[in-house]
Amino acid sequence: MQAIDFHCDTLSRLREAEREGRPQSFSHNDFHIDLDKLKRGGYLMQCFAAFVYLGDRECSPLASALEQIDIFYRIMDQYPDAIRQVRNCEDLEQARREGKIGAMLTVEEGGACLGSIGVLNTLYRLGVRIMTLTWNFENELAYPNRMPGRVPGIVKSEAETEHGLKEKGFAFVEEMERLGMIVDVSHLSDAGFWDVARHAARPFIASHSNARAVCGHVRNLTDDMLRAVAEKGGITGINYCAAFLDGREDEENCFGTVAQMADHIEHIRQVGGLDMIALGSDFDGIGDNLELKDCSMVPLLADELHRRHYSDDAIEQIFSGNALRLFRDTLR
Ligand SMILES: [Zn+2]
Numbered sequence: 001m002q003a004i005d006f007h008c009d010t011l012s013r014l015r016e017a018e019r020e021g022r023p024q025s026f027s028h029n030d031f032h033i034d035l036d037k038l039k040r041g042g043y044l045m046q047c048f049a050a051f052v053y054l055g056d057r058e059c060s061p062l063a064s065a066l067e068q069i070d071i072f073y074r075i076m077d078q079y080p081d082a083i084r085q086v087r088n089c090e091d092l093e094q095a096r097r098e099g100k101i102g103a104m105l106t107v108e109e110g111g112a113c114l115g116s117i118g119v120l121n122t123l124y125r126l127g128v129r130i131m132t133l134t135w136n137f138e139n140e141l142a143y144p145n146r147m148p149g150r151v152p153g154i155v156k157s158e159a160e161t162e163h164g165l166k167e168k169g170f171a172f173v174e175e176m177e178r179l180g181m182i183v184d185v186s187h188l189s190d191a192g193f194w195d196v197a198r199h200a201a202r203p204f205i206a207s208h209s210n211a212r213a214v215c216g217h218v219r220n221l222t223d224d225m226l227r228a229v230a231e232k233g234g235i236t237g238i239n240y241c242a243a244f245l246d247g248r249e250d251e252e253n254c255f256g257t258v259a260q261m262a263d264h265i266e267h268i269r270q271v272g273g274l275d276m277i278a279l280g281s282d283f284d285g286i287g288d289n290l291e292l293k294d295c296s297m298v299p300l301l302a303d304e305l306h307r308r309h310y311s312d313d314a315i316e317q318i319f320s321g322n323a324l325r326l327f328r329d330t331l332r
Pocket of ligand 1: 108186187208282285
């Protein structure tokens with residue numbers, strides 16, 4: 001079963017390792033994702049996020065994004081026989097024909113653009129096709145959901161329902177749709193989500209978020225949100241992070257299992273339909289308290305869905321079919 005994964009933080013891990021003077025190979029490393037593991041997991045395409053941490057005082061948000069995009073391009077140069085950059089549906093089709101793994105650039109943190117539409121356009125030219133409007137910080141575009149643990153007294157379920165998109169955020173949504181860059185609402189506040197849902201003319205996605213009814217974390221989507229994503233033809237990528245899968249309030253003891261992933265999938269199927277379900281592992285951005293130890297083990301999820309009597313077609317839709325439809329509907 002070939003897989004398309006909407007979100008990982010491997011570029012950020014590789015950059016960190018370089019900065020610390022112990023560079024890691026993309027072909028084989030100790031992270032959740034490397035080339036060997038992607039091959040073993042049967043990947044059709046992996047999205048690679050340039051993750052920008054706005055708390056970093058030593059590096060500008062744009063430089064941080066560009067350094068990770070540089071790593072991405074170096075990987076493409078180094079392994080041309082194994083991996084191919086995907087900017088549009090033809091690229092992905094070609095990667096499939098050539099038996100290569102597709103690789104799509106994304107950005108996690110709209111603040112990377114410094115509020116500039118020109119920067120956004122340039123990131124698009126570099127191949128960025130998906131961008132979250134926020135990570136966990138307020139930026140020029142919008143407000144994120146408040147994360148438990150970061151703000152004292154905030155619990156898993158306390159969503160930001162007042163502060164959504166700023167004026168520039170609305171302008172960015174319009175420009176991203178004009179370009180054919182997919183708006184990603186993962187990490188965005190609930191109020192921001194509804195601003196996007198009301199304002200977007202094109203399908204938008206939550207690249208790595210689960211169902212809040214199953215696990216009451218603000219990073220997950222409520223049933224109304226799931227329906228709103230589905231109505232616009234978007235997807236949500238199932239996040240493998242234990243804290244977003246496991247309903248337990250105390251995050252320390254959470255453990256992410258394929259059974260929990262299947263529970264989220266089943267709930268989302270009932271609420272928003274099968275067509276909106278995809279994969280958004282969050283690998284290399286999450287802990288190791290996971291049954292899926294790395295990306296080579298993703299077939300275990302297909303096994304679990306088989307056990308629950310999902311048809312081959314349904315599993316294929318979740319693993320890649322819905323993603324392919326979304327790309328046909330959004331990319332230029
Ligand atoms: Zn994230």
